[in-house]
Amino acid sequence: MSKHNRLDQIMDYLKEHNLVTVEDLVIAIKASPATIRRDLIKLDEQGVINRTHGGVTINRFIPAQPTTYEKIHRNQSEKQSIADIAASFVLAGDSIILDAGTTTLEIARRLTHMPLRVITSDLHIALFLSEFKQIEVTIIGGKIDDSSQSCIGEHGRLLLRQINPDIAFISCNSWSLEKGITAPTEEKALVKASIAEKANRVILVADSSKYGSYSLFSSIAMSSFTDVVTDNKINKDIHSQLKLQNFKLHISNNSIK
Amino acid sequence: MSKHNRLDQIMDYLKEHNLVTVEDLVIAIKASPATIRRDLIKLDEQGVINRTHGGVTINRFIPAQPTTYEKIHRNQSEKQSIADIAASFVLAGDSIILDAGTTTLEIARRLTHMPLRVITSDLHIALFLSEFKQIEVTIIGGKIDDSSQSCIGEHGRLLLRQINPDIAFISCNSWSLEKGITAPTEEKALVKASIAEKANRVILVADSSKYGSYSLFSSIAMSSFTDVVTDNKINKDIHSQLKLQNFKLHISNNSIK
DNA sequence: TTAAAAATGATTAAATTTAATCATTTTATT
DNA sequence: AATAAAATGATTAAATTTAATCATTTTTAA
Numbered sequence: 001m002s003k004h005n006r007l008d009q010i011m012d013y014l015k016e017h018n019l020v021t022v023e024d025l026v027i028a029i030k031a032s033p034a035t036i037r038r039d040l041i042k043l044d045e046q047g048v049i050n051r052t053h054g055g056v057t058i059n060r061f062i063p064a065q066p067t068t069y070e071k072i073h074r075n076q077s078e079k080q081s082i083a084d085i086a087a088s089f090v091l092a093g094d095s096i097i098l099d100a101g102t103t104t105l106e107i108a109r110r111l112t113h114m115p116l117r118v119i120t121s122d123l124h125i126a127l128f129l130s131e132f133k134q135i136e137v138t139i140i141g142g143k144i145d146d147s148s149q150s151c152i153g154e155h156g157r158l159l160l161r162q163i164n165p166d167i168a169f170i171s172c173n174s175w176s177l178e179k180g181i182t183a184p185t186e187e188k189a190l191v192k193a194s195i196a197e198k199a200n201r202v203i204l205v206a207d208s209s210k211y212g213s214y215s216l217f218s219s220i221a222m223s224s225f226t227d228v229v230t231d232n233k234i235n236k237d238i239h240s241q242l243k244l245q246n247f248k249l250h251i252s253n254n255s256i257k
Numbered sequence: 258m259s260k261h262n263r264l265d266q267i268m269d270y271l272k273e274h275n276l277v278t279v280e281d282l283v284i285a286i287k288a289s290p291a292t293i294r295r296d297l298i299k300l301d302e303q304g305v306i307n308r309t310h311g312g313v314t315i316n317r318f319i320p321a322q323p324t325t326y327e328k329i330h331r332n333q334s335e336k337q338s339i340a341d342i343a344a345s346f347v348l349a350g351d352s353i354i355l356d357a358g359t360t361t362l363e364i365a366r367r368l369t370h371m372p373l374r375v376i377t378s379d380l381h382i383a384l385f386l387s388e389f390k391q392i393e394v395t396i397i398g399g400k401i402d403d404s405s406q407s408c409i410g411e412h413g414r415l416l417l418r419q420i421n422p423d424i425a426f427i428s429c430n431s432w433s434l435e436k437g438i439t440a441p442t443e444e445k446a447l448v449k450a451s452i453a454e455k456a457n458r459v460i461l462v463a464d465s466s467k468y469g470s471y472s473l474f475s476s477i478a479m480s481s482f483t484d485v486v487t488d489n490k491i492n493k494d495i496h497s498q499l500k501l502q503n504f505k506l507h508i509s510n511n512s513i514k
Numbered sequence: 515t516t517a518a519a520a521a522t523g524a525t526t527a528a529a530t531t532t533a534a535t536c537a538t539t540t541t542a543t544t
Numbered sequence: 545a546a547t548a549a550a551a552t553g554a555t556t557a558a559a560t561t562t563a564a565t566c567a568t569t570t571t572t573a574a
Contacts (some may be wrong), residue, residue: 019276019307019314022531032553037532050276053560054531055312057276123387123396127380130401131275139380139408141398141416144387151396155416159398279561289523294562310530311561 006031007039014049014058021054047109047128061127078207078231081252083107085229086169086205090116094166097195098125100150101171103205111135119163121151121191145188152187160194168199170220174213175206177241180221182214189217196220203227204247208234222247262466263288264296269359271306271315273381273406278312285404287441335464335488338509340364342486343426343462347373351423354452355382357407358428360462368392376420378408378448402445409444417451425456427477431470432463434498437478439471446474453477460484461504465491479504 006029013028014020025036040056043049050059083106090096092114098104100122108118108125115134120126126139140156170192172181181204183189196202204225211234222228222245229250234242242249263286270285271277282293297313300306307314340363347353349371355361357379365375365382372391377383383396397413427449429438438461440446453459461482468491479485479502486507491499499506 018316019309019312021309033532034554035552038552052276052278052309052312055276055309055314057312057314059275060317061275123380123384126401127384127406130380130403130406133403137401137403139396139398139401141396141408141413144383144394144396146387146390146394149384149387151398153395155395156398158415159412290562291524292522295522 006035007043010036010039010043011048011058014056019055019057022056025056045110045113047112050131059128059131061131078209078233078252079103079106082205082207082229082231083110085250085252086203087111089167089201089203089227090114091166092116095119095163097160097163097165097168097199098122099168099170099192099195100125100148103171103207104169107169107205117165119160119165121156121195123149123151140191143187145185148188150191152185152191156191157194160191160197163198165199167201167203168195169203169205170196170225172204172206172210172219174210174215175204175222176212176214177222177238177245179214179218180224181206181219183217183219184215186217189219192219196224201226203229205229207231211235211238263292264300267293267296267300268305268315270404271313272359276312276314282313335466335490335509336360336363339462339464339486339488340367342507342509343460344368346424346458346460346484347371348423349373352376352420354417354420354422354425354456355379356425356427356449356452357382357405360428360464361426364426364462374422376417376422378413378452380406380408397448400444402442405445407448409442409448413448414451417448417454420455422456424458424460425452427453427459427461427482429461429463429467429476431467431472432461432479433469433471434479434495434502436471436475437481438463438476440474440476441472443474446476449476453481458483460486462486464488468492468495 009029010025013025022033022036026033029036040049040051044051048059050057079102082103086107087110090111095117098108098118098120104122105125105128108129112129112132112135117136118129119138119140121140123144126137129135129137140151140159142151142153142156145152170181173183175181181192183192202225204227208231225247227248227250228242229252231252234251266286267282270282279290279293283290286293297306297308301308305316307316336359339360343364344367347368352374355365355375355377361379362382362385365386369389369392374393375386376395376397378397380401383394386392386394397408397416399408399410399413402409427438430440432438438449440449459482461484465488482504484505484507485499486509488509491508
């Protein structure tokens with residue numbers, strides 16, 4: 001499976017070697033230096049590797065280490081494609097907020113190559129992005145919710161009230177037009193609401209499988225969003241309804257290659 | 258500062274960063290490129306790091322167990338023995354603060370079996386402790402300093418002012434009776450000072466090799482500490498002086514196995 | 515204290531890697 | 545099959561890193 005894709009071959013090689021050169025990969029993969037470099041740029045933009053002038057390693061700080069490049073492509077193609085679209089909204093120099101979650105982490109992986117200010121509630125996102133010098137990272141602080149390893153509580157909300165970001169990216173476990181997005185605890189719901197509060201653009205990133213369910217605590221009404229990004233597996237009737245709303249609807253096509 | 262010390266500093270930095278350049282280390286360690294390169298050659302010969310033309314990583318295939326590197330470089334074992342003593346001060350149910358650093362991370366490793374509230378500025382410590390259900394973790398929040406991957410700035414200090422912990426554990430890069438503990442940036446110095454401010458017991462954990470040097474910004478006077486934990490390599494004269502102070506002095510015996 | 519030895523820092527030439535450009539090959543579409 | 549589009553490879557100039565050299569500072573030992 002993985003031998004078909006050259007990017008997978010590179011990741012496989014990196015898993016087995018601590019620190020390699022482009023020359024190593026040229027020999028191992030049997031491709032030209034130019035091709036290897038072009039591949040490395042793609043992998044670097046996804047944050048799964050780190051490069052210097054002359055060296056390449058796998059990024060050992062990426063959460064869920066065993067979730068390798070190929071697994072990401074197989075199991076999370078919807079999140080990937082949603083993140084692709086979401087990341088394209090960000091411009092160099094922007095100040096953005098990333099909510100806690102795996103979809104927002106995917107967005108983070110796509111933003112490593114540009115100067116940014118990023119505020120987040122997510123420990124993984126903070127640690128990951130802090131490796132990149134052109135990105136100024138702020139974590140909102142507060143009690144750590146261990147299911148999501150992110151900050152909850154009033155302290156972080158205080159910081160959120162003091163900033164005016166360009167874009168806020170919100171993720172969720174459940175969403176619908178009627179109930180908006182909901183969360184399993186009051187604290188999580190409140191943090192999300194605060195994240196959405198001040199941003200110029202408020203973007204929901206949520207895959208279609210989460211549509212229709214809901215948790216106990218309401219967090220954000222759908223009318224608060226300026227944009228919604230979801231995938232093309234969304235039900236047709238719901239799709240029609242979503243198109244009629246005030247937010248811009250973006251549908252990703254997670255065609256698996 | 259001794260040469261062993263700087264090699265330890267490099268290893269500490271590499272543990273917390275995936276792939277670094279000589280330039281990164283020049284800034285982090287405050288030595289010239291030539292010196293860093295000479296150090297890297299030594300570490301490379303020991304096999305604990307890997308280098309390319311332009312990049313350095315820790316060798317992640319070397320067991321991070323208490324063997325290979327620590328036998329060669331003793332400061333790690335000093336930190337271990339200091340952490341042993343420091344951790345023994347903590348009782349189940351306590352609320353404690355852990356400053357950012359590798360010594361305080363060692364303390365955290367020894368506290369996972371008891372119910373605790375832990376407040377920290379360190380992303381690694383927060384992420385590590387959040388795995389343990391009986392430990393409630395709070396991160397102070399704020400901008401991430403990427404050399405230490407910990408929180409700095411006014412926002413975190415605000416939280417620190419609102420809590421009254423049982424114990425605060427402070428680490429440092431430089432300490433002395435005259436200058437107290439000092440830090441390379443004002444923001445780091447201020448955060449440390451705030452960490453020490455409200456705790457019932459304020460404990461400095463600092464290995465002997467760091468004694469006598471100082472950075473630009475003063476952070477905490479020695480008179481603010483209730484306890485000091487250091488190792489038995491401390492100079493005898495200094496030892497005598499330290500014993501005369503108001504704090505309790507604890508000397509760890511880092512017997513090298 | 516003084517002299518010798520070791521460590522460190524600064525400078526610049528050499529070596530290495532990368533980016534940019536363009537030709538060629540492969541793949542996709544009609 | 546023909547054409548367009550995309551991916552790959554080769555070439556060279558530019559950028560970056562290193563090694564070598566020597567001056568300076570710090571440490572060690574007499």
